[in-house]
Structure formats: C-alpha cells, structure tokens
Amino acid sequence: MVLGRATHLTWDPELEVMPALSPDGRSVAYTAGPPAKFQVMIRDVAGGRAVHLTDDTTTGQTSPAWLPDGSRVFYLANAGVFSAPPGGGPARPEIHGDTLTPIASVTFSPDGKQLGLSRGDSLLVRGPDRSVRGLARIAEASQCSWSPNGTFIACASGNP
Numbered sequence: 159m160v161l162g163r164a165t166h167l168t169w170d171p172e173l174e175v176m177p178a179l180s181p182d183g184r185s186v187a188y189t190a191g192p193p194a195k196f197q198v199m200i201r202d203v204a205g206g207r208a209v210h211l212t213d214d215t216t217t218g219q220t221s222p223a224w225l226p227d228g229s230r231v232f233y234l235a236n237a238g239v240f241s242a243p244p245g246g247g248p249a250r251p252e253i254h255g256d257t258l259t260p261i262a263s264v265t266f267s268p269d270g271k272q273l274g275l276s277r278g279d280s281l282l283v284r285g286p287d288r289s290v291r292g293l294a295r296i297a298e299a300s301q302c303s304w305s306p307n308g309t310f311i312a313c314a315s316g317n318p
Contacts, residue, residue: 167201168208176301178222178231179203185244187211187222187231198222198233200244212242212249221263221301226270239264239275253284263302265311274311276302281311 168174170190177188183203190199190208198211198219211219211231221234230241237255242248252273253261259278266273273284276299284290299313 165203167203168199170199170208176221178224180224180244181226181228187224187233187244189220189222194218196220198231200231209246211244211246212240213246214249223264223266226266226268232264232266232273234261234264237261239273262298262300263313265302265304267304268306268308274302274304276300276313281313 167186168188172191173193174188174190177186179186185200185202187198187200189196191197196218199208200211201208211233217235219233219235223232225232229243231244232239232241232252237257237260238251239253239261240249241252253275255261261275261277263276264273271286275282275284276296279295279297280292281294281296281299281302282290283293296313296315298316300317302311302313304311
C-alpha cells in the first residue's frame, strides 16, 4: 500500500483537530481554536491562509463533513447540524439541536443522498425525504464515517 506524501497544511497557534479533505482533494476543513471557542476553518491544500467557514465567531463549531459533491460543509454547533458553502456565506440549520441529546457526529453516504448522525446512544440515518430512522444503538458514538461502498458506517465509541 502506498500512502503518498505528507504535507504540513496548518500552522494555527491553537488546537487543530477533526480534518476533512474535500472530495476533490483541493481543500481541507478542520476544527481550530481553543476548545471553548472552536471554529471550522477551510484551507487550500496548495497553500494560502485559512479562512473561517462562517462569520459566526460566537458559536462553537466542530466536526466538519463535506457533501460528496463539495458544494457544502456540514458541521456541529448548538447541539445540532448546520451547513455553509466552503467559499463562505451564511450558515443554514440542517437539523435542530437538543441540548439533552446533542448530535455528536455527521457523515454522508457516498452518493450524498443520506446523512448518518449519532445522537445519545443512537446511530440514525436521514433519508432523501428528510425522514429519520434508527439504525443501531452505540454508546457515545462519535467521528462516524460511511464506507466508500455505502455498506457500513464506522464510529468511535466511548470518546465523545
């Protein structure tokens, strides 16, 4: 197996975690800043400076996930899910939050038609019609990722 070359992409003075490479491989979205004030940043892999995904600098943002067509970046904020275009622009709410059981992870099916999300001890799937169904019970599921063939969703457990 050949992994390719490693390239240093970020130099932010604070913590940088949860990277997500864009579908075309040209940009990376990641969570940066002090944990109490995390923001989603976008950086061109070829270089340049990182920019905030949104202008909202008061709400903590984490866990960026690209739509498979690259048109939007989804992220977690206010216990729910929001999205914004990667080039900047207004954020829009996708799934409203619930502070008692906040959403801990989002992932897309390879075709972009379904959204996997973890909330509490449940792994859920939102279909193209926006209906949500339960898929599995997983304690403290986070950092979920849909397999490239669309068959599986893998999640970390016990590390929210």
